Amino acid sequence: MKRLLGFYIFAVLVLGLGLLFPDDYYVTVVGTTVIQNIVLAVSLNLLMGNAGQISLGHAAFFGMGAYISAILTTRFGINPWAAMVVSAITVAVISYLISKPILRLKGHYLAMATLGVGIIIHIFMVQADSITGGPDGMSDIPGLSILGHAIEGDFAWYMLFALFMLFVVWAALNIVDSRAGRALAAVHGSEIAAQMVGIDTARVKTHIFVFSTVIASLVGSLFVHQQAFVSPESFSFFFSVELVTMVVLGGLASVFGSVFGAVILTLLPEFLLVFEDYEVLIYGAILMIIMIFLPDGLFVTMKRNILHWLQKRKGAENTEHPSPGMEG
Amino acid sequence: MDQFLQFLITGITVGSIYALVALGFTIIYNASDVVNFAQGEFVMIGAMTAIYLSGKGMPLILSAVTAVAVTVVIGMLLEKLAIEKARNATVVTTIIITIGASILLRGAALLLWGKDYYGLEAFSGEEPIHIGTATILPQNLWVIGGTAIAVLCVKFFFDRTMLGKAILACSFNKRAASLVGINVRMMLLIAYGLSAGLGACAGILIAPITFMSYQSGVMLGLKGFCAAILGGMGNSTGAVAGGLLLGILEALGAGFISSGYKDAISFFIILLVLFFRPSGLFGKAGTERV
Amino acid sequence: MAMETAGSYILEVQGLEKRFGGLTAIGDLSFSVEKGVIFAVIGPNGAGKTTLFNMLTSVYTPTAGRIFFKGQDVTGMPPYRLARLGMGRTFQNLQIFMNMTVLENVMVGTHIKGRQGILAAALRLPYVLQEEKMLRKDAEAALEFCGMADLANRSAAGLPYGILKKLEIARALAAGPELLLMDEPAAGLNDSETLELSILISRIRDSGTTVVLVEHNMGLVMDISDRVLVLNYGRLLAEGVPKQVQTDPRVIEAYLGSD
Numbered sequence: 048m049k050r051l052l053g054f055y056i057f058a059v060l061v062l063g064l065g066l067l068f069p070d071d072y073y074v075t076v077v078g079t080t081v082i083q084n085i086v087l088a089v090s091l092n093l094l095m096g097n098a099g100q101i102s103l104g105h106a107a108f109f110g111m112g113a114y115i116s117a118i119l120t121t122r123f124g125i126n127p128w129a130a131m132v133v134s135a136i137t138v139a140v141i142s143y144l145i146s147k148p149i150l151r152l153k154g155h156y157l158a159m160a161t162l163g164v165g166i167i168i169h170i171f172m173v174q175a176d177s178i179t180g181g182p183d184g185m186s187d188i189p190g191l192s193i194l195g196h197a198i199e200g201d202f203a204w205y206m207l208f209a210l211f212m213l214f215v216v217w218a219a220l221n222i223v224d225s226r227a228g229r230a231l232a233a234v235h236g237s238e239i240a241a242q243m244v245g246i247d248t249a250r251v252k253t254h255i256f257v258f259s260t261v262i263a264s265l266v267g268s269l270f271v272h273q274q275a276f277v278s279p280e281s282f283s284f285f286f287s288v289e290l291v292t293m294v295v296l297g298g299l300a301s302v303f304g305s306v307f308g309a310v311i312l313t314l315l316p317e318f319l320l321v322f323e324d325y326e327v328l329i330y331g332a333i334l335m336i337i338m339i340f341l342p343d344g345l346f347v348t349m350k351r352n353i354l355h356w357l358q359k360r361k362g363a364e365n366t367e368h369p370s371p372g373m374e375g
Numbered sequence: 376m377d378q379f380l381q382f383l384i385t386g387i388t389v390g391s392i393y394a395l396v397a398l399g400f401t402i403i404y405n406a407s408d409v410v411n412f413a414q415g416e417f418v419m420i421g422a423m424t425a426i427y428l429s430g431k432g433m434p435l436i437l438s439a440v441t442a443v444a445v446t447v448v449i450g451m452l453l454e455k456l457a458i459e460k461a462r463n464a465t466v467v468t469t470i471i472i473t474i475g476a477s478i479l480l481r482g483a484a485l486l487l488w489g490k491d492y493y494g495l496e497a498f499s500g501e502e503p504i505h506i507g508t509a510t511i512l513p514q515n516l517w518v519i520g521g522t523a524i525a526v527l528c529v530k531f532f533f534d535r536t537m538l539g540k541a542i543l544a545c546s547f548n549k550r551a552a553s554l555v556g557i558n559v560r561m562m563l564l565i566a567y568g569l570s571a572g573l574g575a576c577a578g579i580l581i582a583p584i585t586f587m588s589y590q591s592g593v594m595l596g597l598k599g600f601c602a603a604i605l606g607g608m609g610n611s612t613g614a615v616a617g618g619l620l621l622g623i624l625e626a627l628g629a630g631f632i633s634s635g636y637k638d639a640i641s642f643f644i645i646l647l648v649l650f651f652r653p654s655g656l657f658g659k660a661g662t663e664r665v
Numbered sequence: 666m667a668m669e670t671a672g673s674y675i676l677e678v679q680g681l682e683k684r685f686g687g688l689t690a691i692g693d694l695s696f697s698v699e700k701g702v703i704f705a706v707i708g709p710n711g712a713g714k715t716t717l718f719n720m721l722t723s724v725y726t727p728t729a730g731r732i733f734f735k736g737q738d739v740t741g742m743p744p745y746r747l748a749r750l751g752m753g754r755t756f757q758n759l760q761i762f763m764n765m766t767v768l769e770n771v772m773v774g775t776h777i778k779g780r781q782g783i784l785a786a787a788l789r790l791p792y793v794l795q796e797e798k799m800l801r802k803d804a805e806a807a808l809e810f811c812g813m814a815d816l817a818n819r820s821a822a823g824l825p826y827g828i829l830k831k832l833e834i835a836r837a838l839a840a841g842p843e844l845l846l847m848d849e850p851a852a853g854l855n856d857s858e859t860l861e862l863s864i865l866i867s868r869i870r871d872s873g874t875t876v877v878l879v880e881h882n883m884g885l886v887m888d889i890s891d892r893v894l895v896l897n898y899g900r901l902l903a904e905g906v907p908k909q910v911q912t913d914p915r916v917i918e919a920y921l922g923s924d
Contacts, residue, residue: 240760245748331479
């Protein structure tokens, strides 16, 4: 199938890397973080890129999934998989409740409101130490097992994360190319035009917000069982900003753009380690330069240029067919 | 009651700083429709530069003036090198650009001054002044007084000077302004410089009370944003009032409820404002800028 | 719903009024539109035509008065529910989704004919595939009807204005509306495009969709309309068949006087 060709290549690449280099630190350890960030970026992109609703608080929902799983499994001894489901449902309910007032807002106001929600949740993680363990967090969180087989070792975790991530990417590609996805894009393009073709814009925004936060929650639960430890540090405002950056870096509304952004921005600090003290500076500079000169995102711009180039070549060989514009 | 007075003093002091940051926010927002997430870094750069220079033996007043000048230049560079180049960018893109600028400035500060916290000497001693059982430090008076003077200067600048009026004209209608011969690009540059300068003043005023590090600008910037929304985006009087109000509410919340949740209280207030009165407390209801 | 009216009227407006502050944009306006006609609203600039349209589609809430669609009181009903009842609209300022292809734009128009939500779409359940096929077919039919099937896979962003105007009509038609409201469909079109448009609008009526349009182009209106309503300063000045209206002295005065 042509529609999913890119996805199949990507899937082979991700799983192949794991199988070929099961003991490589960069593949199975750094790679698992990369995969986790891909899930977060892809889910955020559905909300931000496709539906056009910026969120500066996505990390908090990732954190909620992580914390609820951690609390349920360590304090109440609940089975991790069941805890994961309970976390996701809780996050769904909470984000459903706040989506109504929040998603009425636009532009800067929406940015501020989501930022506020994210910061409040983060402060709660730090302050409510009787529940969350406070700034020190919680440790000794049990791992996961499938059919009695415990998931142990970097390779096994990598594969589990990879499968979940591939599922999310597949689902995102499906959404983008469907009635639901077109409704998202319509909300992004013109709310009044969307309403006039019968799209309940408030409902569409709520649904994608809940969907996106639930995905973040699920990967949060996986994260916490893999790490066996959780602390508020991982879910701060800065991480939310980083996730937004991944989405924008790749290119809004492009699923593989978000994948690309997540890969680059997760690996970048690893490479910038060489520059030690300059790391933050360079990170900021890259962000600014790309946004100023390539506001459509690095991945989307690159893809467009390659397609143009290919069409030009085709056009040179065969001048009969004027090439139609392509975008994906 | 005395406790209340003490919290009020703290609140007005912190609120003054929020007011200056919010005012800086408003100036940039009005001039260029950009919400500048790097506003807090101006505060940090101003404070850190002054601390550094006075630490090197430069007299306090000279350090302060130099620090403001440095920050003004950085503000203008931000406009010239980033905002101007991305004139047609969407809201999301400009948000990311200014976030990028704030990370860049933080990175530069980290490189120059490391992760340590520094304080600045108080402007006129640390002998507390007693009001009943409440006390007030001379520096608190400096902050409040300095803010009042800065706000009045800004007001005078926009109300009474040709240059100020020209900037206002740009914010209402850039095309019309350029048609009557106003150099719009120059006006934007001045607006960013002014806004950065205000941030630096805030940083220098507060540095003797709270220790500063390369990361101190983030929360101050966000609170300034909160204050600007509280007062009604784009309304400079509202920004100042919003800053003071936020500072006082936060201090009272920290005192009577929980100091750990101090920041959460601010953001909670902002959420309530956004949900129920997005035009801010002092803005006209129903005017929504999209 | 409070009141029900019966009969062959698809749209009925009773005592409609809209005030902005002290200014009355529309005052005490009543009229009815019969099923299956082309009904034009004309009037000098500032007569309140677009205000009227914005009330009919609930972009504005009327200060007073009622609007009935298919006999049902729809005053203040959210636009998306109006669309589900069978009301479509095109806009004076184009509201095309520029990041989509032509076909995708029109497929957005078929929204009310599908039912899949985000979850079903994400999992690509079997019925989703069937539904997508059906929606695509309807969208293609609408494109075909508007004579732009060959442009289906073009990106909307690169297309000329005249084509985009037709695209908006195709998108509205894709929902299969019973009533189509068109806001200045000929604005910005050249003569041959306008002619093409008038043929298209007639065909839309002949296919069973009632058309209400607001228009400046008097030639177009008089050529194709079955009934014409003239607004002046937000009030009804005259209503009737084109010939009647054209010769009405009050209408002539309003136009000559204001121009």
